Amino acid sequence: MNSFRRPGREVEVIVQVLGTVLMGGFALLTSTGFFFGATAALNQGIPWLMNVLLWVVFVIWQFGPVLFEGYSPGLSFREVARYPIRFPVYSFLNCLYGLSDPVAITCVVWLFAMWLAIMMQKPAWAPLAAVLFLIFIVLNVLCNRVIIGLLERFQSTRRGREMMIVIFLILMLIPQLFQFVGRDLERAGKLGRLKPILTALLPVNRVSPPGATFETLTLSASEKLMPLAILLAYTAIALLLFLRQSRKVYQGEIYAEGYAARRELKVDPGWSLPGIDLTISAIVEKEMRYLRQNLRMLVALAYPAIILIFIVFGRGGARQMFPLAHSASGVLCGFGAIMLLGVPNMAYNIFGFDNEGFGRWLLAPLPLRKVIFGKNLAHASIFAGMYLLVGMIVCAALKVAWVSVITITIAFFAILVLQFAVGNVCSAQWPKKVELTRMNSRFVSTAGVYTSLLVSLVIGVICALVMAASKFLELDALPLLASVIGAAIALLVYHLLLNRTVHHVYEHLENIERILSSLTTTA
């Protein structure tokens, strides 16, 4: 971004200075850790600790700059690249730029701390260590530049940016997975089981850059050759990759969205769904195509299935977190409930993804009822399909009584229909433009979220009352009866609210259109 003269400039500078100071303090503090770690490795007889430290440097160097890229100060290298310089100079500057990253500087400081420890404990190793660490630094810089180059290229496409968002979301999931698994393992006292995995990884370590550096340093003179060759080979490969990539950029390759143009124009015929008329098929197709690009929504949809896996197959800890998981029908019920909690994301802002396309629905020679029904059909079928699929897995694995299966399934569909009915009204009442390429853009307006919570709460209370009544009054058939009645009510409500929604949309056309096609999004 170009830095214009802005009133907040001073604040920005202060924040940057503070950031640098903090970063420096952090680097110094942690480097004493590396110093003592290396010292311990050398004189306590635990040399592998040094190997671990090298791994830490390597991993942080490769991932840190990527993760914290937004925070690194200074000018972008692309701006330097505009000046008329020769390729070797250009490449060298490119490397230096990589070295100027705060994370990279921290890593160099750590390596220096380790080298100091080596010099004090085993002075004879110091010269070799200095050379090796230098090679290691060069390797890291080159590697990092190549990775960032690849990412930049990846990010320059719309699809790539969206993939990045998803990757981050999945990364955010991982700690939760570990929590689940960790808890289970801990309970079973199975942490010791990790040992064979570590042993299996040893050969991998030997051919890795940190492992090779470590072995060249510590093995006897005759054995040094092999790891040294590996280390140099890595560096050479990284250098080649770097130069190749660097030359492309130097020669002016722009990371633009590239599409392979098809030589022959071939238009695929649209969908024709059995038993559904052609226009509704077309609407369903359009919605599905939109959804396929909406990776964030897909990830959100996958959450319940992931949680289910832990409920069904996890033991101990994971199960204890879900009280319902003690009975087979409870699992199905719980899964249905989790699925339903995700419905508002899709149902409460049905026009939100269309943006300026909203007007197209009004131009089309279709009653708005049909459009909304088509959209609902597309969205609901996804939940229905997932419920049926996972429901079958649960039934196969856990032997649920068939009365419960029928009751829960009818109740699921009743609630689904009800949520879409209320969702339609909210979509018309509080439309919100959603941008798929922005990570923090919510799917539903704030008012919509509150409404959906309220609706879920009311439904939850009704379900609980029915369950309690059937238990205390010993009316075994009550839940089934209630869900059938609920389904009938839901259909009626859907019909009535659909009319209301259509009316509301027609009354507030320009308002909805203005919100959906506005350039700026309101949070």
Added chain:
Amino acid sequence: MAETVLETQALRRTFGRLVAVDNLHLSVERQQFFGFLGPNGAGKSTTIKMLTGLLRPTNGEIRIFGKDFEKNSVELKRRIGVVPEGLALFERLTGAQLLNFVGRMYGLDRATAVRRTTELLEFMDLAGSADKLVADYSHGMKKKTALAAAVIHGPEILFLDEPFEGVDAIAATTLKRLLQRFISHGGTIFLTSHVLEVVERLCTHIGIIQNGRLVASGSLDELRSGVRVAGHDQSPLTLEEIFLQVVGGVKEDVEVLSWL
């Protein structure tokens, strides 16, 4: 006598206290090429939106093919084609998917939709980008896609809000030929544009709107005879001269931004 295909009676639209369109009486006959002109903010787009169902009139009546638009909107929408102000495209479909989709929304069967999509993509010179998302199209390409979407079902009236804005010279020429062909085959066009040369060359009839009110309307000759320019010689007035005369002319006495 030619058939009146589009007629408005006392059409009015307000936004809060702002009157965007006021007491508009329009009448367009079959095979007319009607140019709807006016300064920025005059109410042209608002009028087109009301005529095509994107906006509801506050008051007044719209009749298309003699039928009330509000009461017969589904049937009438099938017979008109629209390029609205914001284009209203589903930008996350590819060009091919979008046109195919729009075709089916108008009730074309699958085979016809595919055939016309292919023809239109080639005609609009979009075949090379048919598999790109519309979101990645340039402004002009989006406009051409919207034009293709407006004609895919073979409409009888076209409503075009600034169709020439942003398209290149080659495309504009092809487009003009397309529109003239459309007229000669019995179609009717209602278009707004700021490019007065184009309007003068293409349009048979013209309406000029200012501050939401229709201030002049008729064929070009009728307008010429209605406007007198002081000190003007005998050569026929250009549309630009008429336009400036009707809407109040340039502020010649005001100094043009002294600091520029």
